[in-house]
Amino acid sequence: MTNTTVTDTIHTNAEAGDVEAARTEAGGSTVAAYAAPAPKAPLERTTVPRRALGAHDILIDIAYAGICHSDIHQVAEDWGPGIFPMVxxxxxxxxxxxxxxEVTRWAVGDRVGVGCFVDSCRECDSCRAGLQQYCTGGSGAVFTYNAVGRDGAPTYGGYARQLVVDENYALRIPGALPLDVAAPLLCAGITLYSPLTRWGAGPGRKVAIVGLGGLGHLGVKIARAKGAEVTVLSQSLRKREDGLKLGAHDYRATSDPATFTELAGTFDLIVNTVSADLDLSGYLGLLRTDGTLVQVGAPEKPVSINAHALLVGRRSLAGSMIGGLPETQEMLDFCAEHGIGAEIELIRAEQINEAYDRVLASDVRYRFVIDTATI
Incomplete structure (x- = not known):
């Protein structure tokens, strides 16, 4: 990712405990960003180092950055210790x-996106299969922020004016997709596209999306575009009108016990987007024989199920995490072809902390996107 001189300089300084200073010494720069200075702290404007361009790197002038619930989890260290300051x-x-x-894939002016990871080992079976998100080499995939790159320095994410990334880990955003509504596709979009594709959402298939939020609303759009019969399963009917406008054929409240009786044995596929502690055994009962419940939400606490819910009907419980580079590009092309973008609320950088509070209060329809020109 970097040339030998840069890498050697960084490692020398790493031994002295100053990897970030080495980036500047090696020809890097600083960029304006919004960062959390400590766990659970409000985000504030600052500057962070960016490495110098290596032979195969590109510099991206960031236009928009989506706010994902996982951003909030990581700032709060809900999933383990973080690296601070965190962008x-x-x-x-x-x-x-x-x-x-030596870049061959991109030219200045190209419209590009970056999702959840910026590197991987490139050699393991998963990487060779285009499933970089499941990289098993070294320490696994290098995530876009709150991780350590090959140069030994922390990675910083998209709440910033610029990003330097290896050319192979950027994706082409088709011209038919406005950049602001395309940004959330790089996580929320692929998180739903991947399981809907793998488990065969399409004509003649009945699909349920659990939760109509940042993930779920894109799941509805994508499943409908693939030709499936789509039902939203939500705690209440509060967003029913939205769900039907987005393409759902039906919308049911899971707080009503009748929902689980009336829809028993109905679905070929259920994708659960929520991170709440749900009775998964009850949802498994909504599946047809050989149906699959795919978990994409990440609850903080372990979940449990009744094994009989799997045995009866030869049902499956599976998990899915984002998508690899080839599939993410496929998703972007699919969304461009079908006119699918996220439903967004565009905000200024100084509204990030307010947006975090609103996400926690489920007060967003359906994705906050930061206009990074305001940083």
Whole structure:
């Protein structure tokens, strides 16, 4: 990712405990960003280092960055210790501003996106299969923020003006997709597209999406575009009108016990987008024989099921995490072809902390996107 001179400089300084200073010494720069200075702290404007362009790197002038619920989890250290200051953001859309001398995939002015990871080992079975998100080499995939890159320095995400990334880990955003509504596709969109594709959402298939939020609303759009019969399963009917406008054929309240009686044995596929502690055994009962419940939400606490809910009907419980590079590009092309973008509320950078509070209060329809020109 970097040339030998840069890498050696960084490692020398790493031994002295100053990897970030080495980036600047090696020809890197600083960029304006919004970061959490400590766990659970409000985000504030600051600057963070960006590495110098290596031979195969591109510099992206970020235009928009989506706010994902996982950003909030990581700032709060809900999933384990974080690296601070932390610049969140893995739903990144922008334009190539500069390219390294050996870049072949991109030119200045190209519209590009970056999702949840910016590197992987490139050699394990998963990477060779285009499933970089499941990389098993080394320490696994290098995530876009709150991780450590090959140079030993922390990665910083998309709540910033610019990003430097290896050319192979950027994705082409088709011209038919506005950059602001495309940004959330880089996480929320692929998180739903991948299981809907793998488990065969399409004509003649009945699909249920659990939860109509940042993930779920895109699941409805994508499943409908694939030709499936789509039902939203939500705690209440509060968003029913929205769900039907987005393409759902039916919308049911899971707080009503009759829902589980009337829809028993109905669905070929259920995708659960919520992170709440749900009775998964009850949802498994909504599946047809050989149906699958796919979990994409990440509850903080372990979940439990009644094994009989799996045995009866030869049902399956599966998990899915984002998508690899080839599938993410396929998703972007599919969304462009079908006119699918996220439903967004565009905000200024100084509204990030307010947006975090509103996400926690489920007060967003359906994705906050930061106009990074305001950083």
């Amino acid at each position: 969140p953001g893995h739903e990144i859309a922008g334009v190539v501003g500069e390219v390294g001398p």
